[in-house]
Amino acid sequence: MGLLCSRNRHSNEADAKENAQAEEIERRIEQETRAEKHIQKLLLLGAGESGKSTIFKQIKLLFQTGFDEAELKSYISVIHANVYQTIKVLFDGLKEFSQNETDSSKYVLSGENKEIGEKLSEIGGKLEYPRLTKELAQEIETLWKDPAIQETYARGNELQVPDSAHYFMENLQRFSDANYIPTKDDVLFARVRTTGVVEIQFSPVGENKKSGEVYRLFDVGGQRNERRKWIHLFEGVTAVIFCAAISDYDQTLFEDEQKNRMMETKELFDWVLKQPCFEKTSFMLFLNKFDIFEKKVLKVPLNVCEWFKDYQPVSTGKQEVEHAYEFVKKKFEELYFESNTPDRGRIFKIYRTTALDQKLVKKTFKLVDETLRLRRRNQYEAGLL
Amino acid sequence: MASCAVEGGCPSDYIAVAIAILSIILLIARSILPCVLHKIPRTKGSGFWIPVIQVFASFNLLLSIVMSVHFLKFKKTHWMLSCYIWGVWVEGPLGFGLLLSCRIAQAFQLYNIFVKRRLPAIRSHIFLPLMLLPWIAVAAFIHAKKPLNARCHMGTYWVIPAVCLHILYLAALVGFTRAIQHIEFRFDELKDLWHGIIVSALSIGLWVSAYILNEIHEEISWLQVASRFLLLIMSSILVVVFFSISSSQPLLSQISLRRREPLEFKTMGKALGIPDSGLLLQREPVVAIDPNEPLEKLLLNKKFRQSFMAFAASCLAGETVHFFEEVHELAKIPIDDPVRRIYMARHIIDKYIAAGAAMEVNISHKTHQEILTTTDLAHADLFKNALNEVIQLMKMNLAKDYWSSMYFMKFKEEASMRSSGCELEQMSGWNYSPRLSFVHATDDPFHHDHFPKGSSHDSYHSD
Numbered sequence: 001m002g003l004l005c006s007r008n009r010h011s012n013e014a015d016a017k018e019n020a021q022a023e024e025i026e027r028r029i030e031q032e033t034r035a036e037k038h039i040q041k042l043l044l045l046g047a048g049e050s051g052k053s054t055i056f057k058q059i060k061l062l063f064q065t066g067f068d069e070a071e072l073k074s075y076i077s078v079i080h081a082n083v084y085q086t087i088k089v090l091f092d093g094l095k096e097f098s099q100n101e102t103d104s105s106k107y108v109l110s111g112e113n114k115e116i117g118e119k120l121s122e123i124g125g126k127l128e129y130p131r132l133t134k135e136l137a138q139e140i141e142t143l144w145k146d147p148a149i150q151e152t153y154a155r156g157n158e159l160q161v162p163d164s165a166h167y168f169m170e171n172l173q174r175f176s177d178a179n180y181i182p183t184k185d186d187v188l189f190a191r192v193r194t195t196g197v198v199e200i201q202f203s204p205v206g207e208n209k210k211s212g213e214v215y216r217l218f219d220v221g222g223q224r225n226e227r228r229k230w231i232h233l234f235e236g237v238t239a240v241i242f243c244a245a246i247s248d249y250d251q252t253l254f255e256d257e258q259k260n261r262m263m264e265t266k267e268l269f270d271w272v273l274k275q276p277c278f279e280k281t282s283f284m285l286f287l288n289k290f291d292i293f294e295k296k297v298l299k300v301p302l303n304v305c306e307w308f309k310d311y312q313p314v315s316t317g318k319q320e321v322e323h324a325y326e327f328v329k330k331k332f333e334e335l336y337f338e339s340n341t342p343d344r345g346r347i348f349k350i351y352r353t354t355a356l357d358q359k360l361v362k363k364t365f366k367l368v369d370e371t372l373r374l375r376r377r378n379q380y381e382a383g384l385l
Numbered sequence: 386m387a388s389c390a391v392e393g394g395c396p397s398d399y400i401a402v403a404i405a406i407l408s409i410i411l412l413i414a415r416s417i418l419p420c421v422l423h424k425i426p427r428t429k430g431s432g433f434w435i436p437v438i439q440v441f442a443s444f445n446l447l448l449s450i451v452m453s454v455h456f457l458k459f460k461k462t463h464w465m466l467s468c469y470i471w472g473v474w475v476e477g478p479l480g481f482g483l484l485l486s487c488r489i490a491q492a493f494q495l496y497n498i499f500v501k502r503r504l505p506a507i508r509s510h511i512f513l514p515l516m517l518l519p520w521i522a523v524a525a526f527i528h529a530k531k532p533l534n535a536r537c538h539m540g541t542y543w544v545i546p547a548v549c550l551h552i553l554y555l556a557a558l559v560g561f562t563r564a565i566q567h568i569e570f571r572f573d574e575l576k577d578l579w580h581g582i583i584v585s586a587l588s589i590g591l592w593v594s595a596y597i598l599n600e601i602h603e604e605i606s607w608l609q610v611a612s613r614f615l616l617l618i619m620s621s622i623l624v625v626v627f628f629s630i631s632s633s634q635p636l637l638s639q640i641s642l643r644r645r646e647p648l649e650f651k652t653m654g655k656a657l658g659i660p661d662s663g664l665l666l667q668r669e670p671v672v673a674i675d676p677n678e679p680l681e682k683l684l685l686n687k688k689f690r691q692s693f694m695a696f697a698a699s700c701l702a703g704e705t706v707h708f709f710e711e712v713h714e715l716a717k718i719p720i721d722d723p724v725r726r727i728y729m730a731r732h733i734i735d736k737y738i739a740a741g742a743a744m745e746v747n748i749s750h751k752t753h754q755e756i757l758t759t760t761d762l763a764h765a766d767l768f769k770n771a772l773n774e775v776i777q778l779m780k781m782n783l784a785k786d787y788w789s790s791m792y793f794m795k796f797k798e799e800a801s802m803r804s805s806g807c808e809l810e811q812m813s814g815w816n817y818s819p820r821l822s823f824v825h826a827t828d829d830p831f832h833h834d835h836f837p838k839g840s841s842h843d844s845y846h847s848d
Contacts, residue, residue, distance in 0.1 A: 078781060081781070126773075127681060127776055127777070128679055191780045192782060193747060193778060195705065195747050195778050195780075195782050196697065196700035196701040196702025196782065196783070197700055197701045197702075198700070200688045221747060223747050224745075225704075225742075225745060225746060225747050228745075232701060253750070254748055254749055254750065255747070255748075255749065255750055257750040267617075290613065315600070324489075352574055
């Protein structure tokens, strides 16, 4: 691993021609083995909770057979687990705030909600979660509607509240139904921390059915401990899809509550760009979670994040959202071009995505596919294939 | 004879210097040899640096004695050859002081972990400089007062406080060691410390007498030569014998060449004598695996756990199952045996919890901090929350795919073959059942050492 990637280029003129020839031969061998299979390797990289697995699920839905009933049913336990975990995080956060805040009257639960909260918190800490019954769902909903919990939720960025918390709490009645079968949206919203690596192989069947392109997509875990496993996948990658959740500029990491998520993403993106294996790899940056970003940026200024501290809001409403988005996009571009010249020969494209939106992901992926196909054609024409 | 006693260069001096050089070579060999011979990987952190600092300090000590006590004949006009640098600074803060401070740091760490039962609050890279401050202060004081004569001798008045400082540090080492003497260490830590103390006490005794004789009776030349000789020999022996580090990490104790082979124990569990640790019992009852049972119960079955572990390793998530196993082994150690519990807990923390650890598991920040700032390393529920999180991770990520993977099928076949009394030896690895080995693509990134090439271990490959 890495023999190809970490080789140094000797700039001695006398050896240059020899080296070029050797490289040419190696390249041809490599391309030939790849051309035999036409398989292009795509990696989904990014920090924790940036939307990689959701994109992965979307690709599965779009280009494979989708989820059958058995697979949908297998997500019931996941969704129930998410519900319990969410309410537990909120309740525990509430307790923490009520102990630490000077004005703790906001964080006092009314009536019997305290006991309900304790009970749910205990359930959430167990290994096996009970089935979500109507009664439990009712209790959770009551607790969710309590003003103290809503106050806590408003400060959810200081806790590890999942982004889909609102969705789960609003659909409790449906989830607790005895014959509940998760919908596609439920599956997309369901949150499971990925550990290790997952892969699928697919062929994007477009208008031209004879495309013959086969992609192999790899999904990884984003937390810090998972990143040491990434190196096993770095060789022979056609394109890296780097997911960056632009809405978490005011949140901290799951694995390190002292570090801001956007700063971590910035450092991670920089690190990935500098990998020697990715010298010729195309980079597709997905600026994800735009739907959450839209709402958040009007309430929480961008400059709470150190990287965006020079941001100046100009207007309000939709214009402001666009302005903020362009600012963030520019920051990422600057980061890329800090160490990469535009004529380097490496493709770099930025896409605005909301991984939960199937149409958008389909459109985005088609653009990615076109870009990669164009690149392959150019390489072929240049005699490199 | 008289001149060589004053200026240096007597035959005995050269012999002494040669022995000193030999002892340094021996010391360096002792520190490097275990790594080279047994190919043990380098430890990170204080486990590596403290021995290195010890070697450095030993070298300094010997060098300072050679330079300041006229062993060799050379012009003393250059400022670098000044008495103060060698006799005071290099011998004190950078030599003997550093040497003993390393040992005290080690004893302090052991005290923290086994008596106080918490991970040391002061890291050794802060503790060590702290211990050196008195030496630096005294050295600066001596340098300011300049009591040394042309022959680098201090005179009676100044020798006493210098020697007192040496003895003070030895006393501190004795004190810390006595505080932990009631602990039944598993890996000779205490023995090593006492060993070190006895050696240093003995040598300090001889050294002091040689030093005093050297200093006080400047006129008697044979005494000068003899005491000088003794001083250097004593120091050479001291540094070599003093040097053996034992941390409570037997698997990584690369420095001491013990009688016992360091690689005898492949797992910490075995080293601590935990029953059934790592053994694959052939006579384990063949239990029918029911996928509907909770995963944590199924994982208690060794064979199932092995199969699941291999599957997890193929998806690069093997640390979860290893963590489960080691915490399970920790639970086997009785509560009334805190020493062994602490060893195991530390091992688990270093391997799975510490940031950047080789097999770091995916747990939340809160759980992480709870473990690292615990006040009782021997507590029964130290890893409970972490284990819960890891099991949840396994259930949600790996369990589903395991049931439809080739690993599970193979496990079922093996179980049914075993229960029908077939000889296990007939199953020769992966190719005993052709229908299970569908060939995977050659650029498989999940190739793992467990399974030979060609056997399929990708269950996510949707056909």
